[in-house]
Amino acid sequence: MTSNPSNETQSPSWAALSRHLQRPAIFLLILASLTFVVYYSALSFQFVWDDLPQILNNPLIRSWHSVPRAFTSDLWFHTDRGQIYYRPLFVVWSILNYSVFGLKTWGWHLGAVLLHMIAACVVYLLVRKLGMEHWTAALAGLIFALHPVHIECASWVSAASDTMVTIFYMLAFIAFLQSRSSKQNKIGWTAISLLLLACALLTKEMAVTFALVIAAYVWLFPPETLARARWRKIGNAALAALPYVALTVVYVIARKIALHRTPAQFDPFHSDIDVLLTLPLVLANYLRILSWPVGLTSLYYTSYIESLGFRNFFLPLLLLVAFAGLISYWARRTGDRVVSLAGLWTIVTLIPVLYLRAFGNGDFVRDRYVYLPSVGFIILTAKAIRLLPNLGSLSARTAQVAASVALAIALAVGCLLQQVYWANELLVFYRAYSLYPKNMEAIVGLGASLLNEGGAPDRAISLLREAIREHPDFAPAYFSLAKAYVYVGRKADAEKALMMGLRWAPQGFKSVGGRADLAGLLGEVGDYDHAVIACSQVLREEPNLYSALYNCGNIDFMTGHYVEAEQVLTHAIQIAPDQGAPNYYLGRSFLETGEPVKAEFHLRKAVALDPNIVDNHFWLGRVLEQNGDLNGARREYLQVLKLNPDHVGAKTRLAAVQANQPPIGAGR
DSSP: OOOOGGGSOOOHHHHHHHHHHTSHHHHHHHHHHHHHHHTGGGGGOOOOTTHIIIIITOGGGSOGGGHHHHTSSOTTTTTOSSOOOOOHHHHHHHHHHHHHHTTOHHHHHHHHHHHHHHHHHHHHHHHHHTTOOHHHHHHHHHHHHHOGGGHHHHHOGGGHHHHHHHHHHHHHHHHHHHHHHOSSOHHHHHHHHHHHHHHHHTTOGGGGGHHHHHHHHHHHSOOGGGTTOHHHHHHHHHHHHHHHHHHHHHHHHHHHHHSSSOOOOSOTTSOHHHHHHHHHHHHHHHHHHHHOOOSOOSOOOBOOOOSOOIIIIIHHHHHHHHHHHHHHHHHHHHOOHHHHHHHHHHHHTTGGGGOGGGSOTBOOOOGGGGTTTHHHHHHHHHHHHHTOOOBTTBOHHHHHHHHHHHHHHHHHHHHHHHGGGGSSHHHHHHHHHHHOTTOHHHHHHHHHHHHHTSOOHHHHHHHHHHHHHHOTTOHHHHHHHHHHHHHTTOHHHHHHHHHHHHHHOGGGGSSHHHHHHHHHHHHHHTOHHHHHHHHHHHHHHOTTOHHHHHHHHHHHHHTTOHHHHHHHHHHHHHHOTTOHHHHHHHHHHHHHTTOHHHHHHHHHHHHHHOTTOHHHHHHHHHHHHHTTOHHHHHHHHHHHHHHOTTOHHHHHHHHHHHTTSOOTTSOO
């Protein structure tokens, strides 16, 4: 029997506190507040990693008019059509965030933290609906709120889709449970459950397992009349799951229609045997980060198993067998079917991420993928603590309270110490590289961060060259190395890096996004002929791809094809009106074709959108000077010198303007 604090002799103060905490509204308010306090520092974090293409450079989130497009295209349609991410409700959530917060990072992070707070509260409601008493549900909600494995979802905006799908998934299951217990409104609750499942499916692919969880529940909790009829139990479970299977099939069809093409496998070089041999290690790693959430990072490294060994195969397999055996023994010994359900929830909801061919070699484990499965694991943890017996002089209640407090403190400290690694890109990739130096994404990400944030191009170049020597088939490393060479003015070396990439990692240059990036880099190194050819090919295939339009318009400008640049860049701005760079080059193009009024309009937009870019202010000053606004030109040149005191062009133009105009405030 599980002891209950309310049934034991308590001091008056504890009894009063216990009564208050047993009121769901009060407990949930405290739970949400504690979660917010733990993750408050995340509000100061920057956009990192996938946030850049999904938020900063995503035209789809800029307007509510894009909502229909969200349901008919890939999440990353603006970078590459050959992707697998169909998440329209996550795009709608992003549109909502943008409409409220613009590009203010604190607002987006606030949204991610609020979602995690809601998820923790829904865990409490789910556990209560499964028939467990208040304190077990409260402990489950608390552990879920504070578990460090959830840092990625609570601290990284792009991982909020995992939080959203988990909320919808749990609510759909709660509605299903309500339909089972309701005598008057069974159909209504079933409809609500199906609607919530539809929301989950349209948020992230993890929800495709829902029908299996329904079948498992109905199998474990059959009507009394079917308790001993195995085949009838199976039929009953299949019948209950059927509406959810049908909805999932409809989703799969809609998803196939929306995605423009079937993506290739990330790693076609490993056999099915390699996949099967690697699965125990992947599952054991997920079990490890759930049980011991230390050393968490954005990028682990778990490579394919090609030769069997004790540590890479037999030990993980033994751990998994032991875990399954423990759950089975616990369920049989206590007759607690919720234990079986929680164990199955943990495994079944992981199924979508066990298709290892959808990932690159080594990239099989992510904290965010275990957000939904962790619900089952955490229910087991809460139930285990509530089963603690008398320990010496400690009563069962005291032992349970002490264990709960100790665990909550440990989890909270783990959160506070490890969430800082999501503060900016340099910390994200430095953490990953320091723990898993063989992960190529970590190496390339760190190289780019050292270039963009750390101001250490030589270190970035050295790191990327070493990575290419170890993995010459990893295309992103060549792109990053070329960008690093361009940064330090070594254009010949940049072009050489691109040519090496085309030779050794041609697959990375075949996607539309890859070819658009290649065109942009070829333009930066001065190989305009090949850049124009690459641009033309990309735009013929994907005429609305923002990165291609911007890169190609930039190349047309640099090659003196100003009319063509105006056409392409105007199209780019129509797709992404809040991007400053195409407005800058469009303004420069209009200046070259003798249209200074249009040039001023777009250069003003570039300054408004990217106020810290020196060239935006300098060329706005030039066009203002040409249009006769000498006071305005002077202000822009002064702003250039504020940003870069050594800018020779701004000093020269400022001196010329000051020699021909009265002080600011007089005249125009």
